[in-house]
Amino acid sequence: MALFDLPLDQLRDRRSSSVEPADFDQFWTDTLGQARQYDLDARFERVPTGLTTVDSYDVTFAGYGGHPVRGWFTVPAGATEPLPVVVEFIGYGGGRGLPHTHLLWASAGYAHFVMDTRGQGSAWSTGDTDDPVGSGPAVSGYLTRGVDDPYDFYYRRVYTDAVRAVAAARSHPLADASRTVAAGVSQGGGITLAVGGLVPDLAAIAPDVPFLCDFPRAVTLTDNLPYREVGTYLSAHRDRKARVLETLAYFDGVHFAARGRAPALFSTALEDQTCPPSTVFAAFNAYAGQDKQIEVYDFNGHEGGGPHQQAEQLRWLPGKLAGIKEA
Template sequence: MVRVDLPLEQLRTYRNPRPAPPGLAEYWDRTLAQSRAAAGPVRADRVDVGLRTVTCYDVTFPGFAGEDVRAWWLVPVLPDGVAAAGTPGTRPVVVEFLGYGGGRGLPHERLIWAGHGFAQLVVDSRGQGSIWNTGDTPDPHGSVAGSLGLLTKGVDHPDHLYYRRLLTDAVLAVDAAARLPGADPSRIAAVGHSQGGALALAAAALNPAVAAVGARAPFLCGIARALEVTDAEPYGDLARYLSVHRTRTEDVLAVLDHVDVSFLAPRLRCPTWISVGLADPICPPSGIFGAINAIEAVAPEVRTWPYGGHEAGGAHDDAHLAAWLAEHLGPAAADHHLPPDQHPNQGQP
């Protein structure tokens, strides 16, 4: 095995040695209550992007502080005579969160979950979308001087953190998904890779409407531990910041603890799937296992890849997760027929 961290037998019992920040539950309850109080409507405008088997909507929903967040809503077109399982005309939902530096891009770039029959909400990441894909959601908040990346934005105070805003957007994306055309609000999953995996886990921990969560190589797990194990970006950017602000290390880490997924993991109550590359140089396995081992209410499904890097199991994970989601959310479509006047797609805009 290409070892970049602790051996697997130690990872299985590793816990984040830092204590959770005081008042963490109140911090998130207050943040979410304030943002929900400021929320406006969810808007979904059907757009023709040339897809033949998926109906696409351009979505705007209220995120942190009621600010607009963009998304794509991708709903598979049912064959004539086939009804969606569950409530007629509805499908189980996958809310997909994206990796560091990417935005929602174009609809045809992210069809994996719609291809498996789920209604799919592809959530833009505020202030991102210029590293590997394009984005459409600004982050209208300044901060004290940070480094080049996102981990150091707002590290002067927990209320100023960039990731407070992004995690709030993720939680409220689940609220929005429940209100979209064709969604079954009782069958919503959150999924993502890397930063997207952190957002999925946070959304599931902080929003009881999430019925299942899948995270591949999640970011923001054991932030302080990651600084000890890797100098790869994005953690390398935080290390660079602390090398300049030499006397602020503990203060900065105490602020970032408020968005560390290992401290939110005890709130997870839904079926949980996590994949870890044991040779991941970007999101160290020990930090991820610190989150896994903090989950108390459910026994998570954990997949480990001895030679997997930051991709963990890659496409193999995607295939396994699709089957796992179908098991926990129920099938996307049922093989029964409806009369033409009861076809679930009839009369939809």
């Protein structure tokens, strides 16, 4: 794999051509308002794991449409006082897996909430959350489910679940709501950007190699999945390009970034053909918060910085949380 996108000096000024819908804010206000009609009903059940350094909880809460969404909540063993909480979102095709696979943040002294992604979790880790909503004809995968109408689009449900996941995490007595962080890689990074734009009082966000950004460029630049799902769909539905791009604009990380204010640590990789660096820089450059930085991994693909980026997050985050008083 070699460099295939714009040179780095051009990436640093890259802006998206995605057109923000005139009713973008109203669409999301209405969507989240409908979700709040359902009791959050967050339930935490302690589960035995054989681990001695952390305590793990099986979580269920009401997401979009009141549908049950699963998750794991993990804290340092024996914690008694509220902790800063990292709410994590998962990459494409994955599910929440097993609790012992989520140890990083609790090991660093944080509460950690990982949200299962509805309908996913059979590609590389297991999931436990159904998506009971159907859609019209779609390409295999998730990116074209309901793509002809923003009200039916799959990610309307996922982003709503994610906002509700933040509320669920904050509802636990060991979570300090004032020090809530959103984080994720790839699809999880795109969801993180959406949450950063929809939840106004986050303490920080950390989107790594984010997916779901700058759709007009992404779906025409790379042949890699998942973005290629859109091209495949349009190769059959040849009269629907404008309609599809209009739908995707309601879910574009670029537009959520324009509403984000929390300190942000992005990452991108210059050989990433899954989430091309120009699409990531489009979101980064649109990000409205003044306290933002991006780590660039020159010779990496979609793995991005991997453990090196995790180490950077562990160094970066305490400074962003320092001085925030417990809620």
